[in-house]
Structures are given as C-alpha cells and as structure tokens.
Amino acid sequence: MRLFDSKKLAELQQNTSNIRNICILAHVDHGKTTLADCLVASNGIISPKMAGKLRYMDSRKDEQERGITMKSSSIALYYCLEGKEFLVNLIDSPGHVDFSSEVSTAVRLCDGAIVVVDVIEGVCPQTQVALKQAWLENIRPVLVLNKIDRLILEMKLSPLDAYVHLTQVLEQVNAVMGELFATEILGRDVVTVKTKTHEQSQMNRDLSEWSTGLEDADDSQLYFSPDHGNVVFASAVDGWAFSVADFASLFASKLGIDESTLKQHLWGDFYFHTKTKQIISGAQEKAKKPLFVQFVLENLWAVYDTIAVRKDKEKLQKILDSLHIKLTARDMRHTDGKVQLQAVLMQWLPVAKAVLSMVCEKLPSPLEISEEKVEKFMCSQTERFDALPSETQALKSSFLRCSPLNDSPVIIFISKMFPVERKCLPQNRQQPLTAEEIAQRREQARQKHAEMMMQTCSLEEKKSIQNLSEADLSMMSTKKDEEQTSPLHLSDDVFIAFARVFSGTVKKGQEVYVLGPKHDPHQALEMLKNGQDINPNLKLKDLKSGQHITKVVIEDLYVLMGRELDEIDCVPAGNVFGIGGLEEHVLKTATLSTTVACPAFTELTLMAVPIVRVAVEPCQPQDLQALIHGLRLLNQADACVQVIVQETGEHVLVTAGEVHLQRCLDDLKERYAKVDINASEPIVPFRETIVVPPSVDMVNEAILDQHNAPKKAPGHEGDAETEALITIHTSNKQSTIKIRAAPLPSDVTTLLENNTQLLKAMDRHFNSNVENTRDSEEMSSEDAHNATLLTERTLKAINNLREELKKAFANAGKEWEGALEQIWSVGPRRCGPNILLNRVPGYKRSSVWEKFNKDNFIDPRAEYDSSFIYGFQLATLAGPLCEEPLMGVCFVVEDWILTSQQDSSEPVGSQPFGPFSGQIMSSVKEGCRRAFQAQPQRLMAAMYTCSIQANAEVLGKMYAVLARRHGRVLHGDVVEGSASFCVEAALPVVESFSFAPEIRKQTSGLASPQLVFSHWEVIEIDPFWTPSTEEEYLHYGEKADSANRARKYMDAVRKRKGLAVEEKIVEFAEKQRTLHRKK
C-alpha cells in the first residue's frame, strides 16, 4: 500500500524547504534503476521483495526487455527524517550514451544528484559525463558506491582488500571532480586574464600568478568523502546501504567513544587501539586494520559468509538476535541463502534510510538555489546578465525566493514532452465504483439484457438472466464506459510536459504565457509597449518566425508517480510535476510564465548531439501521411531527434546512436505512426565541377608536354582554345552557338553559394512584374523579412554582393575582366554557383543585376533569351558525370548566331523539330554539357566538419577510424586542465554512415564525434583516370580500380539512378563456364 495519498502530497508540496528534487546519474548498468526501485519500495508502492527485479521506473516494454533505461521519469517519494517530513522528487535517468539527452532534461529540473558508481567497474565514460553534466548545471552530487556485494561474493576480496579497493574508486571519482574544477578555474582564469591584460598591461606577470587561480579557489566542498557524509556504500540488489554515520551510532556506545569523533574517523587511515580504547592514525604504516575494516566491513563479510556461503542456521539466529531483526517464518525456511540474506540486510541496513537521509541532509532544497545557477538559467554564456531588461533582472529575486505565494510571478520550465497513453491518464482511468453505482449498473445491464433476450428469445431461451455472472456484467458496463469516454476520435497518446515550478504557484485554470526557446524578453516587452497583445487563440503551428509567445490556460496538472500520474489542483514553487494539454503550444522545451519579461531558459546542455542519419519511408506508399504525422510526434517527444525533409523528398531521421535509433523506429512503428517503415541509408548529394588542368599526375610526376607539345608547335597556337570551344547547331540549322567552359575562381563560387537566398530574391523581384505578397509568403523565414524590405535591405545586400564579386573577379586574373557585367544568368534554379557569361559580339543584353526588359530591346535573339537561359539552367542542374548539379563552372558564350527568322511566318505544323525555342534550349544544354566534358572533370563531395572529444589513450584508434574513412584532421588540441583532446577533422558525408558507431566501438565510447555540414570539396582524382604513364603502372598496376575513389562514388550514383555504368557484367569470361542458373 502506498504510504501517503495525494492530499498528504499536496500538503508536503507546500513546504518548500522540505522538498528535494534529485536525479540518479551513472554509467549504464551501474544500478540506477535498481536503486530507484529500493527507494520506491520504501514508500510501499512496490513490494520490497520485488525491489531490484521489477525495475518499476522502466515502464516501456523495450526497456524491460533490453534491461536498460531509455527515458527519464520522475516519482514523488515521502521520507520522514527525525520527525521532519520530506518530499523527494526522484528522477531516474538512463545511463546509455545514446540517451544522454534524457539525462540533460532530468538534470535541468534538479537541485541535487545521486551519482552511482559500480565499485567493480569504477569510473566509466558515462560516469564522467554525468559528473560533468551535474557540474555544468551547478547541481550538487552525492555518491553511492554500489554493488559492494560483488566484492564479497564474486571477487572474494578480504575486507582489507575491499577497503583499499573502495578508497581507489573514491579517488577516481574525486579525480574527475578535481579535473572539472581545475578546467573551470583555468577557463575562468583565461577570461579574467584577458580582461586584466587591458588594464594592467604594465604589470609583470610572473609564473606565480599562473597558479594562483587554482590555489585560491576553494575546493574543500567539492570532493566526496564518507566522513563528510556524502558517500553511501550500497548493494541495491541486496537491498542494503549504509553511511559511515549509521555505523558510528551503532558502535559509539559499544566502544565508549563519542559518536561524532567516531563518525569523523571511521573512514580513513585510523585504527582502534583496543587496550587504550583510542583511535590512532597511521593504520597502514603499523599494519593494523583500519577502523572501517574492523567495524564495518568485517561485520558485513561475516553476515554474508554465514548466511549466503555457509548457510549456518544457528549462527543466523544469533545474528538476528544481536541485530534485533525478526524474519518471517517463510524466510527462515527458505533454502536459498541469498533470499535470507536479503531479508536480513534489508531490515538491518535499509537502502532508503541511508540514501534518503543523505539526500535530505546533504542536498539543497529548492530554496537554496544559487545566484550563479539562476543567472545561468536566464542568460547563456555569450550574453551578459546585465544586458537583460530591468524587468527581467527583477525576476532573479523571485527565482531566489522560490516563494509559492500568489503574488510572485509564476515561472515554469518545461524540459521535455513525454507521451502517455490516453487511457492511462487519471481522468480516463477507471474509478472504483461505489456500491450504489454497481447496483444501478447491474440493474441497467439486466434490463438491457432482458430486452436482448426478448428479441433473441427463440434462439437462446436457455440462458436466463440469473445465470449472468458478475464478471459479464462488469464487462458490459466497462464497455459502455469506454464508449462514453471516447466519443471523439483522438490519438491514443497525449503529451505531458515534464516541468518544474521555479517561482509562484501554478493552478488549474490559470492563464500563462508559453515562451518558446527563442523568446527574447527585449522584443516581447517592446511589443507589449506598442500595444500589441498576444492572441490567445494562437497555437504553435500558427506562429510566424520571430514570434515565440502563445497564451494557454492550464488545464491538467499531475504529480508524476513513475508509471502513473496523479491529478492535482495546484503546484507550489520548487516542485517537479506534469502539465497536460500543451501539445499544441510546446514543441520540445519551453518556459511558462505569467509575465513576458521572463526570459526563455537557456537551452539544455546536450552531451550528445544527434549524429546517426537514416532515411525512413513507409513500406506501403499510401502510408506516407501517417509516417509524417508520426515523425512529428516523435520529434516532439524526444529532445535528441531531428527530422529533416530533404530536397529529394526523403525523410531523414537523425538520432544520437544505434540504440536510440532502434528505439525511435520501434516507437514510430508501434506508437506514433503505426505503419511499417523501412530505414535505409540516405542519399548523399554530389556536385560536379571542372578544374584547371593538373600539372602533376597521380604519382606526383610532372605531366610531360607530350600531348601538349604538338599543339604548341607553330601554326597550332590556338588549338587548345578551339578544342575547348564547342560549336553546336540547332536541329534545323538556324542557329549556331559557341560555348566554352571554365572553372570559376573559388572565391566567386563561395560567394554565390553563400548568397543563394539573395540571388533568388533578386530573381523573383526582377521576374515578377508585380511585386506581390505571394512571394514574401513563399520565401523562407529569413527571406520573408527581406522581401518586405526589398527596396532597402536587399538592394543594399545585392550591392554588397556585387562589390565583393567584383573584388573576387579582380583577384582572379585578367581573363575575368569585366565578367561581372557580363553575367547573363546564374544556375541552377537561377540562384546557384554557376555562371553563364555573355560574350556574344553585338548582343548587348543587360546583366543579371538589372531587370531585363526586352520590349525596348530590338534584337531577334532577345525573343529566345529565356530559352537560352533555360538551357543553361538545365545543363547546370544535371551534369554529365552522374546527373548531379554543377558547381563552380562558368560557361562563356562566345557566339550566338541566328541565320533566319522564318519560323514566325510559317504555319505551325511545319516545324519538323518542334518549337524553335525548345530547340535552342536543348542545343544550349547539349553545348554546355560538351563544353564541360572538354575540360578535366571532377566530382565534389559534401564534407562534414567533425569535432571529436577524445581521451589521450584512444587518440591513435580514433585517427585510424578517420583515416579509413578518408577523413582529414584539421587540428587537434588538448583541452586545458584536462586530459582530453579536441580534434577537428573534415569527413566526406558519403563516408559518414556508421561512423559514429565505429568510432565509439573502437574507442570504447571515449571519443564522441559531432558532425556538422561544412562545405563542398573537390575530390582530387579524375573519375575517368586510369594509369597511363610508366610510373603510374608501376605504382597502381594495370587495372587500378582499387584506388579511384571518385570513380567509385560516381558509379554508385549512376547505378542508383539507373544510368549506364562502365562496368563489365562478368569480369572473367572463363570463370562462368560451369555456372548454372539454378544453382
């Protein structure tokens, strides 16, 4: 039975000083959930016998199956310490790397953390991450050294060895803390030194100043030590835990030593002198047993030895008597020693007592929130707190007061949205019926049944009303209930916001502002001053860019009870709770407040960023809608998921890791989309380009002028030129076009690439006669802003771009002279990084920078101008290598001749090759292609910048993984004050699949990469290259197909698109001789 009901809970919530919001952090499988189980069992929610086996907090099916926690969930617990009643909001968090985003959401809402460490495994990667996260969020940790039973039973250590082992583990943890501390102090130092140098540049800074920062800073509170009372020794699976204080009180009277002195000395290098009854230091030196071994561990070992190993029944009775424990008869009879052991220890040293006392004593209440933390919440590191509006700064005091009074503003932070099945909500849960209701329903059912019987009388005469069992009746009534409760077609899941009140009291029916993560109090306050108000009917999806506020009336408030939710009417400051009915207002995180002056809480510090990309699609094409809907829900439910719709129409799901991905796919299949889906590698785009002819070949030998030599002979001066110049006629021979392709200077390409939005806006502006509002709506959010101000801002930007391009062309050399004004068009899609240059003699067309007006422009060619441009657009959209867009290519039109103008006078039917405009289009396209092919062609690959945090010991393995995937290390540096390295590398996107799992596997999780798209890079190999010179044959052999990376990529794309690939169907003719089809 539960120890307390919701009334009691509401009462406890009022007393802010007795609330503890804590979370459990640890490496995977160190026993977080088991520990949580023990604590939950102390409240009577689950049976103590089941604690550790049930894993109550793991409510998902796959969590239970895999045995790992995948989400953070909260439960409210009651604990009474020395007459004071405490409310502990315990959040269990996952330990697996893939779910570290869930840890972030948990940590944000807490004031303290229980860090669990497996004493066998010691400090693991995720332990470090957890400690770091706690440190970054300014929450105070306490330590639980778990699985001590394994030291006894598995490792079979002697008590003394175990003691030494424990001190070592403790030292490891403290070393991590020390490192974090040092890193921060040094980091702070750098900042202060920087500011100082301006003021005191004259001051001679000697070496001593270097170290002052570290020495001045106070780190006494930082470390874990049993005598400080912030360490608990436990075996959650056997249900026991103790702190030094527990044993101190036990032995103080026996030994006749003051309890507090004993507490001070029980842990450490002290021994007990039996004759003098004194505690003397230096146990190790004198080869004496330390106090901890003598009084604590040896006793424990003895209990284990008697009960679990020797199964000595008589001895057991003695122990029971001395500990004043009574076992039930059933436990006494039990043959399994382990069960008896657990029963004994659970009563002797209950986990909940040790852990929760420590939590209540050592961890801060919401009232003790530090100023530093508040400032961290309210403004990110890049901003200064002073820069916030004064109204906002005033809120700091409300944070610090954390008062539940009605006059203080309500501030709530929502750290995540989690899905709950609708039928699990307390409103929809079946209420236990009162006796009258049951009777009434029975009567109704009976009548109904009677009617039915009347109708089917002839058939089912035998069945009489009396025979109807109670079960049938209740079933019928529940069915009816269900019909009543779900009249509307609602989705099965509702989203509950996982939140904490930082100030004020939130009540049902209260109206609050929902402030999005990008909300800026400056703007909002200004808006309010201008008399704009927030439309209460707005929902998240109606919001335009720049708007981040909606209004909502709070409908449902819940106390989170692990798997269950309890309804509640109001929540005072300092509590963790759930809010229902916000799905349409909150995406992932948000701040709720009664004042818009409240700033949005700073973003969660995510330890893992989404990195594993897959393309998802439904197995049945008609399920696409359901899938999209499901993806939306998933996106809302998981902080660490990104869903991107790509240009190709693929839906790409980005997750933190393999396990996370698996969970997301399962969720999609079973919960959100409810359709079968396929996940596959997403399509990687490439670009095609041309380069200046290379001067060295693949083995770095200078290319001899063998084939260039004859061209340079007298009389062949312009040969190279003419070879690149392509002349093409339209099918009806009426027009001749001469085109040459040239690589664009890289500066120009980057400029064009970065300004696509601008070029697009410009094109739209010039192309649409009426500058209508439709355009501005269609444009992307950034652009919408621009379009309305096209006259001022965009024009300015365009002029900027022009200037910069001019500079870039000027730097590029003299062949680009005047190119800026000759730009005919850019492509593909009129905004890309390729240029069409107009060098047609006599065709003076205005450049792309001005509006092209053909009405006052009399040239027969003007009529086909748009076709010409379109041909160029088509050519740049799909290149000859593998039909991927071109990049950084300039097509120079040297000539364009129209011979006659007869088509307009001719009747329509007599155009044998289709409309003339179409012919121009296709011949321009063909011409561009051929001009492109006449140059050395290259493939461009998309590149990620990959920043990797890694320990020194795994650095080598990490480089190996990078090298295998053609990555290039840009730079690597050691992070000041710690032993980890920060390496930056460039990695081709094509090679990035399963990069994250591989690097994690190779480095045992000690290196965590982050990938961000950075740029396009030319792959330096000619996709058509085969060894041709002597040296190349020597180096690569005759076939050389292993080395040509560009060829491999190109063929893969061509194959995917169904284009012809230069590949033999069968490599060796002889080898297929005995192949039978049916074999």
Place this chain on the structure above:
Amino acid sequence: MSKIFTPTNQIRLTNVAVVRMKKGGKRFEIACYRNKVVSWRDGVEKDIDEVLQTHTVFANVSKGQVAKKEDIVKAFGKDDQTEVCKEILSKGELQVSDKERQSHLEALYKDIATTVSDKCVNPDTKRPYPVSMIEKAMKDVHFSVKPNRNAKQQALDVIPMLKTVMPLERAQMRLRIMFSGKEARKLREKIAKLAGTVESEEWNSGELSMICLIDPGHYREVDEIVRSETKGHGHLELLNVKEVTEGEEML
C-alpha cells in the same frame, strides 16, 4: 568404315553465346562467351580473348562447321579471321544472355523510377518522392519493364498506374504568357482551360500578361495556341519547368 570417334581431339565449347551474321548469301557465326558481347559493344571490355572463345569463323557453331575460307574472303574481303570476328561481333545479331538482360532491365527500371521521381511530386507537400519509394510502388502495381522502349516513355506510362497506390501528380510548369489583340480575351479562356491554376494576370492597355501553372503535357498545345492564334505577337516564357518545394526543411 567411318572415322573412330575420339573425344580427346575434340574441343568442346560450353556456355557459348553465338553471334550470327548473314553476308553474301552465307551465314557466318562466331562462338563467344556468355554475358560478354554487350560489354564488348559498349566498349567496356577491351580484351578480345575475353569475348571470343576461339578466333574462328564458323558456318554453324553448334555443329562445329568452320566457314570456308573462300566464302569469308568473298563476303568480307579479307581473310584475317580475327578481323572478321570483330566485324561480326559489332554488326551481327546476337542473343542477349541472362545477366545482360537482367542488368539492362534493372538499369531501365531504376531509370524509370528516377524519371518519375524527377517529374512528379506529392500534391500535399509539393515535394518529390524518394526514388526508392517509387520503385517499391512500381513493384506494387506490377509494372513490367519493356526493354525496347525508352525510360521516359515508360515513366509517362507508369505515372497513372502509380496514382492508384499513392497521391502523385506531375510537377507543374510555370509559364508566363503575354499577348494582346482583339482575341486576347478568347485566348485567355482557352489557356485558362489548359492551365491548372492561374497565379496572376494583369491587363495592361490591351496586353495581357499572365503567369500560370500548367501540366507539362499541355506545354506544346499552349505553345501552339500562343504561336498560331496571335500570329507571332504572343510571347511565351518558361519560368520554371518544375514547381517543387526546394531546400531542406526541419520538422
């Protein structure tokens, strides 16, 4: 008595692909390896020994009858067997082998899917479907590839079939049409009928300028209307061949 049949001096050819050619009233055949002839014709395979089983010109491969020398000289004007083999290889008729056919059909299937995905959009999102989805849908509607028709034709065939299993639409073209004259109003009606949606239109002193979205199938018709009925005064400008949403989007 006939010659004693001795299998040892007989060269048996297995897995033969025969390429035949009739020239000068005579039939010539050569024995090639399977799955190699198409590669040779595409220029991918450059080693003749990987293609030919033997450099002999036969009158009938299966019977092992070698062509007579004078016939070869008469028909081809040369007696170098290898040269004649090469000519037969490039000009003769061949039987397409299993893998050759399979790879051809596979490539064509992918090409069709790519074309469809290129030409069509999801009407709800105005975004293309990924190729893999189109391929799957093509399988669902039991579309069979015809090896002798090109990808574009077959893509146009398959689009109506695909519409039965998924919401699919041809991506529309955006055109700007400008014309004037007396019949402008009548013309406008005609075009508006063909056009899916008229985005904007503007009358300017008797000249109409309209921007509309049309199905690419109607492009020729519109072009002809504008060309013939306005007698060259109309003007048609292609603004965008494919009206699709571009760029990436975060959900």
